[in-house]
Amino acid sequence: MIGAVAGRLPVPVRRFAPARTLTVVVALTLVTVALLVIAVGTGDYPISPGDVVKTLLGQGDSATEFVVETLRLPRALTGILAGAALGAAGAIFQSIARNPLGSPDIIGFTAGSAAAAVFEITVIGGGTVAIAAGSTVGGLITALLVYGLAWRRGVSGYRLVLIGIGISAMLEATVNYLLTRGKIEDVQAASVWLTGSLNGRGWEHVWPTLVCLAVLMPLTMLLQRDLRMIEMGDEGAKALGVAVERSRLMNLLVGTLLTAVATAACGPVTFVALAAPQIARRLTAATGPGVMTAALTGAVLMLAGDVLAQRLFPSTPLPVGVLTGALGGLYLMWLLAQEARRNRA
Numbered sequence: 001m002i003g004a005v006a007g008r009l010p011v012p013v014r015r016f017a018p019a020r021t022l023t024v025v026v027a028l029t030l031v032t033v034a035l036l037v038i039a040v041g042t043g044d045y046p047i048s049p050g051d052v053v054k055t056l057l058g059q060g061d062s063a064t065e066f067v068v069e070t071l072r073l074p075r076a077l078t079g080i081l082a083g084a085a086l087g088a089a090g091a092i093f094q095s096i097a098r099n100p101l102g103s104p105d106i107i108g109f110t111a112g113s114a115a116a117a118v119f120e121i122t123v124i125g126g127g128t129v130a131i132a133a134g135s136t137v138g139g140l141i142t143a144l145l146v147y148g149l150a151w152r153r154g155v156s157g158y159r160l161v162l163i164g165i166g167i168s169a170m171l172e173a174t175v176n177y178l179l180t181r182g183k184i185e186d187v188q189a190a191s192v193w194l195t196g197s198l199n200g201r202g203w204e205h206v207w208p209t210l211v212c213l214a215v216l217m218p219l220t221m222l223l224q225r226d227l228r229m230i231e232m233g234d235e236g237a238k239a240l241g242v243a244v245e246r247s248r249l250m251n252l253l254v255g256t257l258l259t260a261v262a263t264a265a266c267g268p269v270t271f272v273a274l275a276a277p278q279i280a281r282r283l284t285a286a287t288g289p290g291v292m293t294a295a296l297t298g299a300v301l302m303l304a305g306d307v308l309a310q311r312l313f314p315s316t317p318l319p320v321g322v323l324t325g326a327l328g329g330l331y332l333m334w335l336l337a338q339e340a341r342r343n344r345a
Contacts, residue, residue: 020284020285020286021284021286021290021293024280024283024284024293025292025293025296028283028293028296028297028299028300029296031300032080032296032299032300032303035300035303035304035307036076036077036080036303037049037052037053038307039072039075039076039079039303039306039307039310040052040056040068040072040073040076042072042307042310042311043067043071043072043310045067047064047067047068051064052068055068055069056068056073070202074201074202074203074205074206075198075199075200075201075306076303076306077206077210078198078201078205078206078209078265078266079198079201079266079299079302079303079306079320080299080302080303081206081209081210081213081262081265081299082198082209082261082262082265082266082269082302083262083272083276083298083299083300083301083302083303084213084217084295084296084298084299085209085212085213085216085258085259085261085262085265085295085298086104086258086259086262086269086272086273086276086298086302087272087273087276087277087280087294087295087296087297087298087299087301088216088217088220088255088258088291088292088294088295088298089104089109089255089256089258089259089262089273090103090104090272090273090274090275090276090277090294090298091276091277091280091290091291091294091295092220092227092251092252092254092255092258092291093107093109093252093255093273094277094278095227095228095230095231095251096160096227096230096248096251096252096255097160097161098230098231099158099160099161100274100277100278100335101161101274101335102160102161102164103273103274104255104256104259104273105268105270105271105273105274105328106161106164106165106168106274107146107160107161107163107164107165107167107168108142108146108164108165108166108167108168108171109139109142109143109146109164109255109256109259109260110139110259110263110268110270110273111142111167111168111171111172111175111268112138112139112141112142112143112145112167112171113135113136113138113139113142113259113260113263113264113268114135114138114171114175114194114263114267114268115138115142115171115172115174115175115178116134116135116137116138116139116141117131117134117135117138117190117193117263117264117267118175118178118179118190118193118194119134119138119178120134120135121182121186121189121190121193122178122179122181122182122183122186122187122190123178123182125186128204131193131264132208132264132265133264135260135263135264136257136260136261136264138260139256139257139259139260139263140253140256140257140260142167142171142256143252143253143255143256145167146160146163146164146167147160147249147252149163149167150163150164175194178190179191192319193267194267194268194321195267195319195321195322196266196267196268196269196270196319196320196321196322196324196325197266197267197319197320197321198266198306198319198320199317199319201265201266205265205266208265209261209262209264209265212257212261213258213261216254216257216258216261217291217295219254220251220254220255220258220291221291221292223247223250223251223254224291226242226243226247226251227247227251228287229242230242230244230247230248231287259273266320266321267319267321268321269302269320269321269324270321270324270325270328271301271324271325271327271328271331272298272301272302272305272324273298274328274331274332275301275327275328275331276294276295276297276298276301277290277294277297278335279297279301280293280294280296280297283297301324302320302324305320305323305324305327306320308323309322309323
């Protein structure tokens, strides 16, 4: 079934329509702002949207300012930034693999970041900065390992996905082993981190994530043209003067860093990187990776998931990773069913 989707993205695309893409970008931005207001106003101390806006503009009272600016706004902003990073990373990897399953969730890069972070928590006992650094290094090592094993005079999307799935399974087994050998308090901390959550996120999570995205997102935009050419196939891209393997490796590194940044900020949140690029392509009906629209879609999915997770069970709010993981499983089954129907036709 995986082989059936290798080599193409199952989204009908047509010639790039700037007006439609611009409309989608504006709409997604407005939805993100609306969700931000809702997220900041949601909780044990509810705040009306009007009061949230007034507080954000510096016109709220001291109690509301404390709740909004100290307790809730950093959480929502971390969700937006992490979701944008995952959406952009998913668009990059799906374009590299020319496969809708080419998501960091599926091909092991998120698992690499998670395994390194769990090792840091349960074996070394590092703090927040060390966990974030370990997550980043683990993601990079995993990406290079998958890329190296998939190399056979070039990298095909089919091999990349299959090898990534195998590496991901091995890393998940490693995580389970570490959890059985660690101290109970470390295991509890690692288990909470592994669910993927925005709980307790503060400005110390917002600023590093924002700085990383300020560096990485312009790079993705610069690399996007070559990535669009690679989607047509290696031979066609080479004929147009693209250094295919160098461009693929550069995009792989940038996408891995985006994944690691998001994982370091809120743990391994699944589904967002898998679904955001496909949703963005369907909204814009445009060719190419569409990194910016995928990033905005990822921000919407992450923030909407967190708001929904809080409101479904107000007494015991779910971590956002639990909700996105459940939705991601359903989405993956739907995607495979669509491919099966396409192949029978």
